[in-house]
Amino acid sequence: MREKQALDAFAALSQETRLRIVRLLVTAGPEGMSAGAIGEAMDGASSSRISFHLSHLERAGLVVSRRDGRSIIYSAGLEALSDLVEFLMRDCCQGHPEVCSPAMAALSSCCKTEKGAPRV
């Protein structure tokens, strides 16, 4: 991941509404949610406000969209999120064990296959 992409992703995630949207869409899974439903979940934020934040997130690749009838459905851009994690661990922190080991240990309980080894 290039530095510019990482900067865009960090900027996108540094805004409370946008971070909440990403977390909501990760929860929603591949089916995603319509812009209207997302706005509803964000304390009934105005449509233009939600649209502003969604386009910001989409520019950074953190969400992806598709049209379904009148609605536009957004879902989490898992690849960009994965790229960002990788950037943080490898490019930014150079794989320092102090950074990566605790994170990987914390994840071993929620991101693994049957046998306990992280699936690769």
Add this chain to the structure above:
Amino acid sequence: MREKQALDAFAALSQETRLRIVRLLVTAGPEGMSAGAIGEAMDGASSSRISFHLSHLERAGLVVSRRDGRSIIYSAGLEALSDLVEFLMRDCCQGHPEVCSPAMAALSSCCKTEKGAPRV
């Protein structure tokens, strides 16, 4: 890691100069670098400009400082970086294999805990 901390960390890392400072300090290791040396490395940025960004980073925990004579020495806040990686993988992405597995796979080559030094 609470959401507020994560927002602060994302905001801190979303600025080019600050991201470059963090990467520089990760490279510098535990000895760290003086504010002056950091400014020198940032295309000779002014002292007040560097001070502004360093204090922003320190507020987010991404760098830590200590005084050494006339100089103030900054080094990377690895714990905050680790917390941020963990937040991204667990709280934000809920340990989704699509996010975590590629990142962990990419890291398996550079984040060993035993004999070899971490390879980058």
Add this chain to the structure above:
DNA sequence: TCAACAATTCAAGAATCATTGAGATGATGG
């Protein structure tokens, strides 16, 4: 076709952030 709906786009204003330059603070050596 047309009314209604879902979402986007646009312009204006408020709020926040980054840079600059001047001045203040704190440490050191003579």
Add this chain to the structure above:
DNA sequence: CCATCATCTCAATGATTCTTGAATTGTTGA
């Protein structure tokens, strides 16, 4: 004590970002 060095703090300015409300685009069902 004083001159100097390293850094920080402050106020002003310019730049960017966020929110709001109105107007616009695109889609559907009657």
